[in-house]
Amino acid sequence: MTRSSAEQAKFRKAVFHAHKQHDENGRVYLVCGRCGSKIDPVYGWEADHTIPREFGGTEGQPLCKPCHKRKTATKDIPAIAKSKRASDKHYGIKRKGWGGNQRKKMNGDVVPK
Numbered sequence: 178m179t180r181s182s183a184e185q186a187k188f189r190k191a192v193f194h195a196h197k198q199h200d201e202n203g204r205v206y207l208v209c210g211r212c213g214s215k216i217d218p219v220y221g222w223e224a225d226h227t228i229p230r231e232f233g234g235t236e237g238q239p240l241c242k243p244c245h246k247r248k249t250a251t252k253d254i255p256a257i258a259k260s261k262r263a264s265d266k267h268y269g270i271k272r273k274g275w276g277g278n279q280r281k282k283m284n285g286d287v288v289p290k
């Protein structure tokens with residue numbers, strides 16, 4: 178699912194304004210929602226959907242780049258993939274392997290299960 182850059186900018190803006198903080202010098206900073214490190218927004222930050230958009234999540238949080246990458250790869254993508262598998266099974270759209278009701282023996286012979 179892709180969004181227009183205008184929609185992405187709107188989301189980033191909402192996250193930024195909801196989470197921005199000011200230090201003692203009045204400089205704006207963000208705090209990573211996972212590792213808690215202070216992020217200088219000038220040097221890059223990412224707006225994460227706390228709940229993946231695939232599941233209808235609209236809430237966002239700022240994350241530093243490594244945390245966002247890790248969350249996407251280890252939490253969001255597997256969760257989305259799993260829900261798709263469960264949904265396919267539920268609706269009878271089962272993905273079968275190469276042979277369905279056949280299997281291949283160690284010597285290469287194909288035999289019915």
Ligand SMILES: [Zn+2]
Pocket residue numbers: 209210211212213214240241242243244245
């Ligand atoms: Zn982080």
